Structures are given as structure tokens and as C-alpha cells.
Amino acid sequence: MPAPAPTRRPYRREGEEKRRDDLVAACIQLVAEGGTEAATVRAIAERAGVTPGLIRHYFSSKDELTRAAYRSVMEGMTQSVVLSLGDAVANDPAARLSAFVAANFRPPVLDPVTLAVWAAYLHRSRTDPGMRAVHEATYLGYRNRLEALIAALPGRTAGAARNRRDAIACNALIDGLWIEGAALPQGFGDGELLSVALSGVGAILGLSLPDPA
Amino acid sequence: MPAPAPTRRPYRREGEEKRRDDLVAACIQLVAEGGTEAATVRAIAERAGVTPGLIRHYFSSKDELTRAAYRSVMEGMTQSVVLSLGDAVANDPAARLSAFVAANFRPPVLDPVTLAVWAAYLHRSRTDPGMRAVHEATYLGYRNRLEALIAALPGRTAGAARNRRDAIACNALIDGLWIEGAALPQGFGDGELLSVALSGVGAILGLSLPDPA
DNA sequence: ACAACAATTATACAACCGGATAACAGCTGT
């Protein structure tokens, strides 16, 4: 009786871009489901449909894959928020601000996966220089856009110190509502977070924001 | 030449309470310094001045120690905020609310350790039922106190739906400022976070909050 | 003093981690 032929797993060759995207997506999913500790090289490879060794063929280390995943989530978040501005009336600053706020409270930004990854990696960005760079760039880019929207409101003087303070406050309010929504998903009614955000931002800025629904 | 006597580490017997407290404190420190992954049983034991086996003598598993550490941080946070109310004028609702907000932006609440642990464990509370229970109890307890302070303001009707919404918004604003402060420690001037929080909460509630400094 | 009890240490273990390396196999060009 011959020894059973050592069957080797069949596979398809794929382009570099597709494989990197798959690995990043698998990493994001796993972090969202079980935290950073669930995203092991073996689990990521299995989720992406490859074997663990391939990770180190496309990324010099697991940390580099981690940074790529974090960057992907953060950039995707800001990008979809910015894209939502295209839908708003270009000449109405208040409507544009409303659209900006609203984009934060519907998919893909208000998404369990996005929020979980954001929370899971938040701590890492304190110590890891690479992660910190990603965080600072994304956070400040986001807040600067918010500040520009605020400065464009009627009765505002661009460059005033109050714009910075108001941008910090509005950003914090949005962040906090995100977190509460992520930590207690069923603790809020449908659309409640957006409603609270719109009235809260309006109160901070001293105006009434229309609901862009 | 006789074999060197196998020296066994000397030790002192301690009460259960002291040892549990030491282990919890060590766990918190390590999480704050290097995230949840740095808090291994061996590192915790070394920090607490004992050997790893002792952890499982006082906690049925490492997860139970983890939950105890999370509960300790969360309860300590709300407790110190609540205690700060004792210093405020009892009859002035606005001053009491100011004191409540201000307590969130000075030690021991606005503390790198506290904030780091809070952020590190936030994700765990999504999936781990035990951690979730701790989170819900602490978060809702905190928000309910805030809502009670808001309801006591002049011109407010206790039990109104608006109180809940305003409490959610104020809580989110405070949470968000916490996080921004934790993720970018040197991104804000001295006292800037508190100042933004006071004016933001005041704007949301439609009143002017005195700085309790 | 001495015995009994429990707090603490010491050791062992299976599972898993990230990384390194070598063998294999699916494409592509000719």
C-alpha cells in the first residue's frame, strides 16, 4: 500500500494589489471581531484564504500589515466623510456642515467594524511611532476640514482662535457619540445619535443645523 | 564541592485583600504602559512582587483579574468625580455641574494611566459579557448622575426627554475630549480641554457655566 | 516546641506566537 500522496493545497496566483487588499481586509475584520489579539498571522492568513507565510511575502513584518490596516480604516473613514460633501449644496455652509456631521453617523463610518478597529488601535497610536504618525495625520486632517467648514459659516472670521476651539469641541462631541454607539450598540434609538449630534453641534456653534435626511 | 543549595525565594505572607489589590494595580500599570498585550501573567506577577502562580490562587483565571482591573479603574473614575461634588456649593446647580465637569479634566481622572486603561479595555467590553456588564453599569451610572445634575438646573423639568438627550451629548463631549487628550497628550494647551468642555456643555445646555478654578 | 494549615514558590506542559527557510507549482513567454 503506497503512502498517501502528500497532497499540497492548490492555489491561484493573484496580483500583488489583490493579495495585499485581502490581507488588510482580513486583519480589519479580525480586529473588529476579537480585538487586536485576535489578529494573529495564522488567523489573518486563514481569513484571507492563504497560508501564513504569504503575509511575510507582502509585508516585511506583521507590524507593517497592522499599520496598513489602521491606515486603511482611518483613510476610508475621512474619505467617505469628505465625499459626502459633494452631495450638499455648494453654496450653503450650514447644509455642508450638516452633511459632514451626518456622514459620521451612517455607514460606512458608523459601522461596527470601523468603530471597533478605531477603538482597538487607539492605544497603540500612543506608543508606536508609525501608528502615531497615521493617527496624527488623519485626526488633524479631519479636524482641519471641520474647522474650515466652521470658518465658512456666516458671521465667522476665518483664522480666529474661536474656530479652533469650536472645531475641537465639535470633533470631541462626534467622537464621543461614536464611542458610545460602539460600546453600547443597542443603547440608542434609530437616528438618535445623529439627532443629538446635529443639535449639539448647532448649540456649540450658535446656530440651527438642518437635518439633511 | 557541594552543589549550591537550591535557594528558594523568601516571601512574606500577606492578607488576601492586599495581594488582590497589588495584582490589580500591577495589571493596570502594565496596561497603561504597553496596552493589554503587555499585561501577561508573568509581567503582572513581577510588578506585584510575587510569582506567577499566585495570580491563579487569588483569581480563577487571568480574565477574572482583567475584569477586576477594569472594574477598579471605572469605579475609581466615577467615584472621584462624584466626590468632587462635595466641594461645590450645594445649593447652586450650575456650580455643581461645573465641578462635575471640571473633575473629569484633572487627576486622577484625566490621568494618562486612567485614560490608557479605559481606551485599552473599551473594545473588550463589546464582546466579553463580563466586561460589558462592568461597562454598562459604570457608564449608565455616570450618565445618570450627569442627567440628574442637568435636571436640577433652573428652568428644567425633571424626567423630560430633553434631559436624556442633553446628558448623552454632554457625556459624549467629555468622552471625546478625554480621548483627544489621551491620544495627543501634547496637542492641547494647559487647561484648554477643561475650558472647551465648560463652554461646550454650557452651549449645549443653553447657559453659562462658571469656571470653578 | 511542635503540628497543622494555607500562602507562596517552583516546575512542567500544551498551545500558540511571529519569523525564517526551503521546496513546490502555477503562470508566462517563447
Added chain:
DNA sequence: ACAGCTGTTATCCGGTTGTATAATTGTTGT
């Protein structure tokens, strides 16, 4: 058809993790 390139798998490795269990020792009661 076939040879070469490289994407991909397979296997191995040292170190670490959480946990289980046994041996030891500090303490306390008598």
C-alpha cells in the same frame, strides 16, 4: 512543449502565553 520566474505552500524554530500541579515555607494555635 518546455524552461524560468516567482507567487505560494510547507515545515521548522525559539520564545512566550495561560494554566495545572506538586513541593516548600511562613504563620498561627496550642
